[in-house]
Structures are given as C-alpha cells and as structure tokens.
Amino acid sequence: MARIFFDHISTTPLDPRVFAAMKPYFTEFYGNPSSHIHDQGQAALKAVDAARAAVASLIGAQPQEIVFTSGATEANNLAVKGAVEAGGKKGKHIVASEVEHFSVLNAMLPLRNRGYEVTLLRVDRDGKVDPQDVRKAIRPDTALVSVMHANSEIGTIEPVAEIGRIAKERGVLFHTDATASAGHIPLDVREIGADLVTLSAHNFYGPKGVGALFVREGVSVASQIDGGFQERGFRAGTENVPGIVGMGAAAGIASDEREAWAAHLRRLGKKLFDGIGETIDHLHFTGHPTDRLPGHVSFWVEYAEGESLLLFLNVHGVMAASGSACSSNLRGHDEEDLVASPVLRAIGVPSDICTGSITFSMGKGNTAKEVDEVLGILPGIVKRLWEMSPTYLDYQKQKVQGG
Secondary structure (H helix, E strand, C coil): CCCEECECCCCCCCCHHHHHHHCHHHHCCCCCCCCCCCHHHHHHHHHHHHHHHHHHHHHCCCHHHEEEECCHHHHHHHHHHHHHHHCCCCCCEEEEECCCCHHHHHHHHHHHHCCCEEEEECECCCCCECHHHHHHHCCCCEEEEECCCECCCCCEECCHHHHHHHHHHCCCEEEEECCCCCCCCCCCHHHHCCCEEEEEHHHHCCCCCCEEEEECCCCCCCCCCCCCCCHHHCCCCCCCHHHHHHHHHHHHHHHHHHHHHHHHHHHHHHHHHHHHHHHCCCEEECCCCCCECCCEEEEEECCCCHHHHHHHHHHCCEECEECCHHHCCCCCCCHHHCCCCHHHHHCCCCCCCCCCCEEEECCCCCCHHHHHHHHHHHHHHHHHHHHHCHHHHHHHHHHHHCC
C-alpha cells in the first residue's frame, strides 16, 4: 500500500541536499563556534555565519539580525517575553490575535500573572484579522503586537504588511510568527514592517530542533536562557552547528526554488479542493478561499468526526492532520476535559460538534496521482462514518419525514 503524506504543515521531510550539507558537521567539523582560536572552532563559526546569511537572505534581513534558537516555540517565547521585558518602560499591554499558536498565547500567561494585559483580537469567518481592529486595540501603554503570518490549521494568510504599518505608526513593536509561511510564500521583513519574525527549519525541508528569530537592528529582547553570550547575548548556549548548517542550506534552497514549489502546490491544491467539493456533501471548507498557503486544503464534514476520518485515512495509507480536540496531545487530561480547537471556535465552527477540521497540506514531492488516490478514498470513508453516526441517521429520518 502506498503511503501518502499530506501533513506537511506539521513538518516537512529533510531535503537530501540539506542532509548532505549537515553531515560533515557531525563528525569532521565538530568544533564549538565560541572556540574560534583553533581551526575546528573557526570552521564551525564560519559555517554558522554562512547559515546566518542564508536565513537572512530568505526573508530580506541582515545576517546580524538572525538569532538561532532550538525551534519556533523558543523563538516565539523569546519574541513575546523578551520584547516586553526589554521594553518595560513602554507599558504592560500586548495585542495578539485569538488564533495565534499556543507558543505565543501560552507565553503570555506568565506575563499576565505579572500584571500585563492582553487584548486578543477576533477574526472573521475566514480567520483573518482586521487591521483596523489592531489600530483600535493599540493603547499608549501597548508594548507589542503579535499576529501570525499564516495559520497552519486553516491556511489563511494574514494582512501582516498593513498591521506592520499600523504598529510602526503607533511606535509599537510588531512580531509575526512565520513558522507556517517562511520558505513557502514571499516574506520580506522590510516590506511587512516586522520587528520580530519567528522561523522554523523543519517547516521548509530543514532539520528539526533548530529555528530562528529575526530581531530588527536596534530592537532589544531580554534573553530567556541564562548563560553565556552566544547569539549577540540574546540566546545563551552552545550553537547546534549541524542543525544551523541545515537550516541555512534549507533556506538557500527555498530562496531558489520557492516559486516553483508554490506553483506546483497551487495546482495540486486546486485539484484537491475542487475534487472534494464535487464529491462530498455537508462539507464546509475553512480558511480564506484565496489568501491561503499553497497546497493547503482544510474542511470539516457534518456528521463525520474528524478524528475518525484521520484514523480511516491512515488505514488507507493517507496521513493528514486535524484541528480537533480529540487529537490533542495533552497528557494527563481526560477526554471530557478537552475543548474544541480554538481556531475552529474563532471562525464560528459549532462548538458542540467535536469533529474538528481536516487539514491536507501538500509538499513539493507530492503528485497529482496522489491527489487522485485521496479523492478516490475520501468519499467512501465519509459515507462509512455517516452510516455509523446516530446524528446522521436522525438527519436522514427527519429528511424523509419532511418529504
């Protein structure tokens, strides 16, 4: 049975060229970049500097504005906590969207306990933030605005350039989490007016365990890890040289090939979107119809639980994702304690229907044949779940009775 991976929003496979670039830094060039007195340390430092330049080039930044981290979660924590702590005199108010990643929203929890106020902005039914709501929410004591570049669950691309302009006009720092978008759609930190931008290597065919935070020249962030003075003092700890080299290699490849990837994925996405729409009833697509990540298709189906859809898809060799609470990886929580996806609630999906959404996110290696295979499998799975659903059977009875 063929295995079809349609879950690239959660991670992407490591590009073989990236792996080849990383390998020498595990065994041959194993020096510590801080030990640059000797040859091994100099080789490591040179590799890190080259990777920094490549990542900067991907987003229109300067090399010295890139701070390497262990991943997007650390970068988001550094951006949110670090920015407001460093700019304490500005005030204790933060503006963010209600559909931010947990690593942004949960980073604000300890800040709330320390007296910070957080205004969470509503989104429309497509998951978009209204820039004018940002303008209205900013106060004289606002220290930070944080709105993601694109939402991984529903694919919507946010109007970050307009939000960035508003933040700049009001003298407020602007952070955007570009984990889902960097390397896939155009992103120029100067054009969007961002002061802080989060990146994740494994989301654009690089290795796991490494990410970066763009920190605009002149912006200060308070380090969240006590230790040495690596990464300009923003992030203590010996650099993950192989991972950083891999992120740099992945960024270079993305810079060269992103447009071709995007065109390919838009074709596959349209094929999948149209095919699902033509073959499945009681269907609700989620996210913006056009302003969305290429190759990203998300939806929910009435009377068909999202978790069950995922399980049956996996049995047929198709790997996808769900925003359903039923797929939560929270440990130590009973099922009844889980709540529906905050993103789905935010865009108006009925909270009493624990179905969640299904997200198909394709990558550069996927094919039209795989899309056809998924379209051939999905309707039968949905039909089977309907046959097992008491609510669907009730719907059918009411339909018959209603004539």
